[in-house]
Amino acid sequence: DARVTQTPRHKVTEMGQEVTMRCQPILGHNTVFWYRQTMMQGLELLAYFRNRAPLDDSGMPKDRFSAEMPDATLATLKIQPSEPRDSAVYFCASGESTDTQYFGPGTRLTVL
Amino acid sequence: QQQVKQSPQSLIVQKGGISIINCAYENTAFDYFPWYQQFPGKGPALLIAIRPDVSEKKEGRFTISFNKSAKQFSLHIMDSQPGDSATYFCAAIVGFQKLVFGTGTRLLVSP
Incomplete structure (x- = not known):
């Protein structure tokens, strides 16, 4: 049963610290997405990649967020420095295209 | 114009x-309309989807009704069960662009 995996599942950190979230997409999927979910804003697309190349990162605060795909089996989302307003659940999703997306279990981030 | 407006925000239905x-x-230009279901503590999961060339699609107790002229689509859950209690997101996409999600509906099915 192929699934998107995300680590860590929970992260508590202090303001100003660097946070790295990792995602392993489903093998064979060439499109990877990063979303952020909060009660206030709902589900927001931060960035997405196709064949490891960034296609759209317009939803991501550029000054502190960065997303990369070092290889086809790993996507990373980094926040440096983190702020309390970054507290949210971060989801990675993958797919063979953009229409059908398979979401991971999420990383719940709390920035104190 | 890229928005998808979803209602209601929350819904309580009897079993x-x-x-x-x-x-x-x-x-x-949107040409694909999926619905995602999200349980607490889990990621959203694709539930059912429709393309605008059909007016209805049914999978078990879940039905999408699509009205192209009104630019509206809806999810119907028949014989709702407590296990259906979740947040439901509609979405839309054109071509290979990004999915546009609605704001979500929190459904509670009371026993």
Whole structure:
């Protein structure tokens, strides 16, 4: 049963610290997405990649967020420095295209 | 024009009743309309989807009704069960662009 995996599942950190979230997409999927979910804003697309190349990162605060795909089996989302307003659940999703997306279990981030 | 408007924000339905969630869009270029279901502590999961060349699609107790002229689509859950209690998101997409999600509907099915 192929699934998107995300680590860590929970992260508590202090303001100003660097946070790295990792995602392993489903093998064979060439499109990877990063979303952020909060009660206030709902589900927001931060960035997405196709064949490891960034296609759209317009939803991501550029000054502190960065997303990369070092290889086809790993996507990373980094926040440096983190702020309390970054507290949210971060989801990675993958797919063979953009229409059908398979979401991971999420990383719940709390920035104190 | 890229927005998808979803209503209601929350919904309480008795067990056995029909749950109805509505979505409206402006962009007539959208050509795929999926619904995602999210349980607490989990990621959203694709539930059912429709393309605009059909007016209805049914999978088990879940039905999408699509009204192209009104630019609206809705999810109907027949014989709603407590296990259906979740947040439901409608979405829309055109071509290989990004999915546009609605704001979500929190459904509670009371026993």
